[in-house]
Amino acid sequence: MPELPEVETSRRGIEPHLVGARIVHAIVRNERLRWPVSQEIISLSDQPVLSVQRRAKYLLLELPAGWIIIHLGMSGSLRVLPEALPPAKHDHVDLVMSTGKILRYTDPRRFGAWLWSRDLTASNVLAHLGPEPLSEAFSADYLFAKSRGRRTPVKPWLMDNKLVVGVGNIYASESLFVAGILPDRAAMALSYEEAALLVKTIKAVLLRSIEQGGTTLRDFLQTDGKPGYFAQELQVYGRGGEPCRVCGAPIESVKHAQRSTFFCPVCQK
DNA sequence: CCTAGACCCTGTACGC
DNA sequence: TGCGTACAGGGTCTAG
Incomplete structure (x- = not known):
């Protein structure tokens, strides 16, 4: 599903609800995505979100100790819910925010990913990517x-x-x-x-x-x-x-x- | 190095 | 209504 415009749209949609707030904890209902959801995400507790960035089709949530790397795969999407609502069948991950809002990840095909990286430059999934199409490097x-x-x-x-x-x-x-x-x-x-x-x-x-x-x-x-x-x-x-x-x-x-x-x-x- | 193919998974549309 | 098939926005891995 999501190519760069859809991922960037998601980034812009979630950024104002995350930056300046804290992640109270994550709820991982199904950790079997493209790769298993990283343990660091499952055990998150009370971390502020410093920024929400994008590289290629990956969303990057900056926390003090490292980065949450989210990929939407073919069928993934993110919603910001005003409060906790009952999850549907393919609602695999929630981030519960200090504001009471919920960032909810839905992905029927489970080709997406939720990974943790302490240091982005060492991240396997981000290594060897070409230039951003909207950058001057793509000339x-x-x-x-x-x-x-x-x-x-x-x-x-x-x-x-x-x-x-x-x-x-x-x-x-x-x-x-x-x-x-x-x-x-x-x-x-x-x-x-x-x-x-x-x-x-x-x-x-x-x-x-x-x-x-x-x-x-x-x-x-x-x-x-x-x-x-x-x-x-x-x-x-x-x-x-x-x-x-x-x-x-x-x-x-x-x-x-x-x-x-x-x-x-x-x-x- | 390059290129083509299989594969991960679920849902939906369509032909019979 | 049911069943079998093809196809779907992505990316990785293997084989040649």
Whole structure:
């Protein structure tokens, strides 16, 4: 589910409820997520939250003794509840705050993670990640240089976290449509101008989606329970067989590494 | 190094 | 109504 815009939307939603408050304790109802929930989280007691940050698709809660690293996986979401309410089936983790509010983590598929790291620079999950797409490090020069010699189709290439983080299945298809580049083009076949356009487009698409609160397809919700509204602006994702919003040609789909890719065979070259 | 595939898990949509 | 199949926003691991 959550790509960078959805994780950033979650970060912005939870930050004002956490920073300045204390975690009284955590309630872990099911510790069997992508990896077992770290023992340090299970045994948390009375810790202030110093900051709420994001790296790639990971949320980072800064505590005095270390960091809670949260990943939403495919189906995870976070809600801020005004008070303790009875948990539903897939409500696996609560953080009980000193304000009485509850940060509740729901994740039907349990591909997400709740990990503890005393020192982020030593964190396995954060090591070897590529640049943030909205940072200056993700530039035309960078993307073009990285593309040289790469035969991989550009779509799955963009989803490689070592190249750039945060671009998942939705935004890879959407960005390539807006940039007018076919998803099957080999990365090494991009011209410098195309790489530059792609960088600019990825940033613009991600920023626009963040403005809209992300994309809700099925289970993603903003932390106040509202859906993300970028779904209404999707150009190609999930629209196989429907007319292109620009030229009217039927949107086509192909598979790359078991993931669906959508594109317009006329607008993209 | 690169690339493709299987796999983790549950829910939902669809064809019969 | 039921059953079997395919598919779903991510990431890791293995094999070639």
